[in-house]
Amino acid sequence: MNMNMDKILEIKNLVIEGQIGDRWKPIVKGVDLHLHKGEVLGLIGESGAGKSTIGLASMGYTRQGCRIASGSIVFEGQQLFGASEDFLRTVRGARIAYVAQSAAASFNPAHRLIKQYTEGPIQHGLMGPSEAEQKAVEIYEQLLLPDPENIGYRFPHQVSGGQLQRAMVAMAMSCQPDIIVFDEPTTALDVTTQIEVLAAIKDITRQFQTAALYISHDLAVVAQMADRIMVLRYGEMVEENETEKLLSNPQEKYTKELLSVRALKEDKDLSGTEKNVILEIENVSASYTGDVKVLKDIDLKIHRGRTVALVGESGSGKSTLARVITGLLPPMEGRIVFNSAELPPALKSRNRENLRQLQMIYQMPDTALNPKQKIKKILGRPLKFYFGMKKRERNARIKELLEQIELPQNFTNRYPTELSGGEKQRICIARALAAKPELVICDEVTSALDQLVAEGILELLQDLQNELHVSYLFITHDLATVKAIADEIVVMLNGQIVEQGVKKEVLEPPYHEYTEVLLSSVPEMDPEWLDQLLLTRQNMVQG
Amino acid sequence: MAFFKLLRSSPLSARVGLVMVLITIAAAILAPVISPYGETEIVGDVWLSASKDHYLGTDHLGRDLLTRLLYGARNTIAIAFVTTFLSFTVGTICGFFAATLGGWTDMSLSRGVDIIMAFPTLIFALMVLSVVGTSITALIVVIALLDSTRVYRLSRAVAMDIGVLEFVEVARLRGEGIWWLMRQEILPNAMPPLVAEFGLRFCFVFLFIAALSFLGLGLQPPTADWGGMVRENAGAITFGIFAPLWPAGAIAFLTVSVNLIVDWFLQIASGLKD
Numbered sequence: 001m002n003m004n005m006d007k008i009l010e011i012k013n014l015v016i017e018g019q020i021g022d023r024w025k026p027i028v029k030g031v032d033l034h035l036h037k038g039e040v041l042g043l044i045g046e047s048g049a050g051k052s053t054i055g056l057a058s059m060g061y062t063r064q065g066c067r068i069a070s071g072s073i074v075f076e077g078q079q080l081f082g083a084s085e086d087f088l089r090t091v092r093g094a095r096i097a098y099v100a101q102s103a104a105a106s107f108n109p110a111h112r113l114i115k116q117y118t119e120g121p122i123q124h125g126l127m128g129p130s131e132a133e134q135k136a137v138e139i140y141e142q143l144l145l146p147d148p149e150n151i152g153y154r155f156p157h158q159v160s161g162g163q164l165q166r167a168m169v170a171m172a173m174s175c176q177p178d179i180i181v182f183d184e185p186t187t188a189l190d191v192t193t194q195i196e197v198l199a200a201i202k203d204i205t206r207q208f209q210t211a212a213l214y215i216s217h218d219l220a221v222v223a224q225m226a227d228r229i230m231v232l233r234y235g236e237m238v239e240e241n242e243t244e245k246l247l248s249n250p251q252e253k254y255t256k257e258l259l260s261v262r263a264l265k266e267d268k269d270l271s272g273t274e275k276n277v278i279l280e281i282e283n284v285s286a287s288y289t290g291d292v293k294v295l296k297d298i299d300l301k302i303h304r305g306r307t308v309a310l311v312g313e314s315g316s317g318k319s320t321l322a323r324v325i326t327g328l329l330p331p332m333e334g335r336i337v338f339n340s341a342e343l344p345p346a347l348k349s350r351n352r353e354n355l356r357q358l359q360m361i362y363q364m365p366d367t368a369l370n371p372k373q374k375i376k377k378i379l380g381r382p383l384k385f386y387f388g389m390k391k392r393e394r395n396a397r398i399k400e401l402l403e404q405i406e407l408p409q410n411f412t413n414r415y416p417t418e419l420s421g422g423e424k425q426r427i428c429i430a431r432a433l434a435a436k437p438e439l440v441i442c443d444e445v446t447s448a449l450d451q452l453v454a455e456g457i458l459e460l461l462q463d464l465q466n467e468l469h470v471s472y473l474f475i476t477h478d479l480a481t482v483k484a485i486a487d488e489i490v491v492m493l494n495g496q497i498v499e500q501g502v503k504k505e506v507l508e509p510p511y512h513e514y515t516e517v518l519l520s521s522v523p524e525m526d527p528e529w530l531d532q533l534l535l536t537r538q539n540m541v542q543g
Numbered sequence: 544m545a546f547f548k549l550l551r552s553s554p555l556s557a558r559v560g561l562v563m564v565l566i567t568i569a570a571a572i573l574a575p576v577i578s579p580y581g582e583t584e585i586v587g588d589v590w591l592s593a594s595k596d597h598y599l600g601t602d603h604l605g606r607d608l609l610t611r612l613l614y615g616a617r618n619t620i621a622i623a624f625v626t627t628f629l630s631f632t633v634g635t636i637c638g639f640f641a642a643t644l645g646g647w648t649d650m651s652l653s654r655g656v657d658i659i660m661a662f663p664t665l666i667f668a669l670m671v672l673s674v675v676g677t678s679i680t681a682l683i684v685v686i687a688l689l690d691s692t693r694v695y696r697l698s699r700a701v702a703m704d705i706g707v708l709e710f711v712e713v714a715r716l717r718g719e720g721i722w723w724l725m726r727q728e729i730l731p732n733a734m735p736p737l738v739a740e741f742g743l744r745f746c747f748v749f750l751f752i753a754a755l756s757f758l759g760l761g762l763q764p765p766t767a768d769w770g771g772m773v774r775e776n777a778g779a780i781t782f783g784i785f786a787p788l789w790p791a792g793a794i795a796f797l798t799v800s801v802n803l804i805v806d807w808f809l810q811i812a813s814g815l816k817d
Contacts, residue, residue, distance in 0.1 A: 326716055347715065355718040368709040372731035385717060431713070 008178055008211050009035040009058060014071035016053050016062060016235075027066065028053055028235045035179065038209040042226030042243070044219055044258070046450035047421075050235040051215045055181040058213060059096045060088050076178070094124040097172035101184040103164040107156040113167050114152030120174045132174070139170045142207070143200045162193030166200050173204060180205065181213045186221060190313035190477055191521040198224055198523075199534055217450060219258050220523035223247060224530040231255050243527050257452060259525065276304040277340075278439055278471050279325070284334030286324050294320045295495045298334070302439065307465065307472040309486035309503075311479065311518065317495040318475045322441050325473070326360060339438065356386045359432035363444035365424035369416040375427055376412040382434040401430040404467075405460060422453035429460065433468070441473045446481055458485050479522045483507065491515050553807055560803025567797050571616040578610040583765040590776075590784050599789050603775050608789055615767040615790060620797070622683060622762075623749035629687035630748075631741060634694025639725040641695075642702035653699070656692045664689050665754065672760045682761065686751060690744055697740055701733045735811060742805035746798045753794055769794050 016028040028050040035041050043051045053066065060080035062068055073080040075091065092098075097120075100106040107116060118132035127135065133152070140148035143166045156164060165185055172180050182201065186194040202225060205212050214225045222229055222243075229246045231238040231254065239252045250256045279302040286295040295317050302308050310318050323329040325336060327347035336343045338357065344350050362368040369378060379398045383389045389397065395412075402409055405426040416424055425445060432440050442461070446454035462485060465472065476482060482489060482503075489506040491499040491514060499512040506515060520533060550558075570577070580586050584606060591601040599608040637656075641649040659667070668685055675681045702725075705711065711728050719728075753770025755761035762768040764775070772790035779786040 328712070328716070350718075352718050355716060358716075360713070360716055362709045362713075364709065368713060370710040370728055370732070373727075382717060385719070435717075 006037050007034050008037050008076060009033075010072075010074045011054070011058065012072045012074075014054065014057060014073065015069040016050070016057055017067055017069045019065045019067075024067070024069070026069070026235060028057070030071070031232070031235070031237055033058075033230065035211050035213065037178070038211055039228065040205060040212045040214055040226045042222035042229040043213060043215045043232060044217065044222050044229060045232035045238075046217060046452065048234070049232040051217075051232055052183050053235075054232070055183050055213050055215050056098070058179070058181060059092050059098065061092070090124070093120045093177075094126070094175040095177050096179045096181065097175065097177040099165075099168050099172045099180060099182045099185050102188055103168040103185075104156065104161065104188075106168060107164065109156050112153050112155055113159070117152060117167070117171050117174055120171065124175055126175055136170065136174070139173055139204075140167070142204055143167075143170055144196070145170075160193070162189055162196050165189065165197045169197070169201055169204065173208065173210075176208060177210065179211045179213065181215070182225075183215045184217070187216070187218070191479065191523075192313055192517060194221070194523075195521050195530075195533070198530055201225065202530065218523065220525050220529075223525055223527045224523060231258070247525055247527065274303065277301050278304045278338070279473075280337040281321075281325070282335050282337065284321075284324060284331045284336065286320060286329055286331045288320075288329070293332070293495060295324065295331070298497060300490060300497065300500070302471050302473060303488075304438070304471055305465065305469040306487040307474055307485055308488045308490060309474045309476060309482040310490050310492060311476060311482055312492035313477060313518075315494075316492040318477075318492055319443060320495075321492075322360070322443055322473070322475060325441065326358060352386065356435045357438045358441070359435050359437035359439075360441045360443065361425075361428050361432050361445050364448050365421060365428050366416075368428050369424055371416055373415075374412065375414055375416070375419075378416070378427060379412075379430055379434055382431060386435050397434070401434055404433065404464065405430045420453075421449055422456060425449060425453075425457055426460065429457075429464070433464065433470075437470060439471045439473065441475070443475045444477070445474075447476070447478060454481075455484075461485065479519060491518065549811075554810075556803045557807035560800045560807070563796060563800030564804065567616055567620065567793075567800070570613050571620050574613040574617050578607075578613045580607040580610045582610065582614040582767055584610070590779050590782070590786055592784070600784075600786060602772070602786055603779065608772075608786060611767040611772060612769075612789055612793055615769045615772055616793065618762060618766055618768045619749050619752065619770070622679065622752060622768075623745055626683045626687045626690070626748045626752075627741060627745045629683065630690035630744065631694050631737070633687065634691035635698040635730075635737065636725075637691070638695045638698030638700075639702045639729055640721070642699045642706050643721055643724050643729070649699075652695070656695050659689065659692050664751070668751075668755060669758070669760060672755070677760050677763055679762065682752070682755070686748055690748060694740065694744065698733065698737060701736055702729050705729050705732050735808065739805055739808040742801050742808065746801050746805075750794070750798065 011031065011033040014028055014031045014033075015026055017024040018027045031050070031054060033041070033054065043054060045051050053062070056062060057068060057073060058075075060073060060083060068081055071081060075096065078087075078091075080088065080091065107113070114133055114136050117136045118129055121127040121132045121135070122129060136152050137148050140151055145151050145163055145166055151159065151163070151167075159167065169185070185201065186197050189197060198221065204210070212225075214222060216222045226243050228240065228242050230240040231246075231252070233254055239246065239250065239255050246255065247259065250259055279300075281298055281300040284295060284298045285293050287293050298321060300308075310321065312318050320329065324331050327343070327345065327350055330345035336345070338354065343354060376398065379401055380394045383394045383397055398412060399409060402411060407423060407426055411419070411423075416427065419427065446457055449457065458481065461472065464470065472485075474482070474485060486503050488502050489500065490497055491506065491512065493514050498514050499506060507519070511519065523529060585604055586607050587597065587601050587605050589601065589603055589605050591597055591605075593600045597607050597609070599612065602608050602611060637652050641652045668689060671685050672681060706729060711724060714724055714728050749769075752761050752768065753773065756768055756770030757774040759774070762771055764771065769790040773787050773794075776786040776790070
């Protein structure tokens with residue numbers, strides 16, 4: 001930690017308002033914050049807490065439809081609130097830089113990386129083009145990007161997500177700013193790539209003594225990066241303390257909730273369901289184009305009443321397997337046996353009973369619910385479609401379903417847009433349950449939700465399984481979720497299953513090589529975790 | 544109720560447009576009641592200037608211009624409306640079919656539309672109408688067919704976007720048929736752009752009818768329609784007489800008013816401010 005305690009940024013009583021219709025409503029309600037030279041401050045909270053808004057405000061900027069209503073933002077003795085655009089322009093990019101969540105959406109796809117890198121220094125008159133390009137190569141090298149000499153001459157779509165995010169960090173470093181605002185820079189990445197980016201950020205901010213605001217919803221990630229952590233909720237500060245103190249001794253209830261590690265569910269007695277196989281995938285290979293196989297020789301069994309977690313990084317073929325099972329993508333080879341009868345490969349040739357028994361829940365509840373249909377209709381349709389229920393029966397069953405997912409009865413007349421993310425996901429669960437399925441495929445159902453909301457959903461799914469004995473195929477890249485809910489684990493890599501078995505076997509040594517990489521990449525609450533992990537991996541390479 | 548709520552939040556321009564359209568529609572419906580003379584009745588001398596007996600004067604045959612204008616509103620609006628409605632029904636259904644079924648259906652429909660679109664619209668209409676004759680039915684069918692190609696393009700594109708959303712996939716996985724997908728899942732979400740396009744197309748259609756009438760292939764005399772009235776009275780302009788300006792003004796009036804409403808719909812559909 002840096003001992004130079006000059007305050008480089010001081011925000012006092014910041015109030016930011018957002019426009020709703022014709023009225024202004026406060027989003028950030030009087031937050032105080034300061035940042036010392038070379039210090040990393042973590043901002044943590046769920047969506048809507050005002051983290052990003054504060055991050056942007058530290059550059060004197062607000063998103064469209066927002067305004068800074070009052071307060072003061074002092075950067076090196078200069079007031080940024082109400083400062084002229086000309087002055088702000090000299091600060092932004094040069095003195096305070098910003099790294100956005102989605103590098104893919106933030107880079108201009110029409111220009112090469114290095115051209116976008118050099119834009120800042122040239123604009124601010126710090127360097128000439130050739131000098132800036134030289135500098136870029138140096139920083140690319142420091143960020144351990146492969147082939148630093150040439151990678152800058154690629155277009156954004158020609159590098160991987162993790163590399164792009166590092167290129168974005170490089171861009172923020174280009175003017176050697178005093179402060180960098182990192183806005184969820186690793187949220188869109190897999191655990192394994194997240195490590196690379198986190199390590200790169202940590203390394204370079206240390207080296208240049210750059211102060212940083214690190215915004216994230218993941219406390220474990222922030223714990224690796226920040227010297228101090230500030231917990232935010234509903235636009236107000238909940239708690240602030242040095243990282244170690246905050247983790248070891250949280251004061252507020254909300255912080256404690258965030259910290260509570262998801263309780264491991266007790267291992268279920270699986271002996272009773274050993275013979276009862278609901279779904280059997282035999283030797284399945286699939287391809288989108290006809291020549292490149294996305295799935296290779298998949299063999300998988302799902303027992304009745306069990307949860308099978310399918311894990312792997314993006315591109316490993318998890319979702320493709322779900323598409324094959326549902327019939328959206330007929331396999332090239334192999335067969336799928338459901339309830340000891342072979343399922344027709346294509347969706348069209350399956351009958352209504354086949355379809356009913358197999359339901360799906362999606363990652364984004366926003367797009368999984370028709371915004372023009374009321375909840376009544378969304379839940380009522382499968383009841384009418386599969387069971388031919390009349391209106392009275394339907395209403396009674398909808399009532400029952402809403403009870404099961406713990407939502408109030410008056411929701412029936414609402415539209416999905418009037419519900420929160422967690423509530424929408426519950427409706428999706430209810431819609432799947434309405435069909436009385438035997439197997440539910442859950443495709444990353446919690447990854448778009450805030451931590452506490454996600455936990456609620458997982459608990460609900462668990463309770464429903466105990467009550468209804470449905471089986472789940474749980475697709476996820478989040479190993480914490482796997483630990484919380486799975487009975488069995490299937491690990492996929494490059495379209496193949498590399499390991500499968502009951503949870504205990506997979507998650508305990510001896511590990512499969514790739515499983516170990518995955519497991520060790522999940523950030524832990526321990527602030528030393530990242531450094532130690534990098535050290536062990538380095539030693540492994542050298543040893 | 545929802546409509547009134549929407550109306551209350553509407554901008555001034557949209558309200559003005561709405562009033563203008565309502566005036567035109569009222570005039571069209573009430574034409575037999577409020578017009579002082581019969582549609583084809585010759586009531587005085589040729590091209591009389593405005594007077595107490597003839598508020599807007601008379602036309603090239605000595606018919607009352609105000610009367611002709613009111614009856615013209617009837618024919619013009621009714622035909623334009625039926626035509627637009629027809630073209631939207633055909634275009635949207637085909638577009639949705641192409642988008643949801645894909646494959647061969649999409650291929651054959653899209654290429655067919657390409658072929659029709661390859662002909663300049665006016666030439667195509669002139670060609671067909673001079674072969675089949677200029678009855679009102681023929682007029683409606685030909686214009687609707689030509690217009691439905693544009694509607695097809697739009698609705699196919701919109702349905703393609705909506706069709707990949709997960710709630711449509713959910714319905715597919717449930718085993719829903721094509722009609723449910725189109726009618727319940729896609730159509731309600733495609734309404735905003737389609738409604739906005741409806742307004743625009745409506746304008747184009749009656750401008751097109753006006754153009755055809757002007758060329759002599761539109762509505763046949765003595766039926767009154769605005770485009771035809773401009774043509775019939777065009778000669779008057781050389782004598783400094785206002786006669787052709789009244790129907791031309793009516794066309795402009797309706798076009799502007801419909802577009803004011805369309806702008807509002809577009810604004811709602813895109814979710815943009817201003």
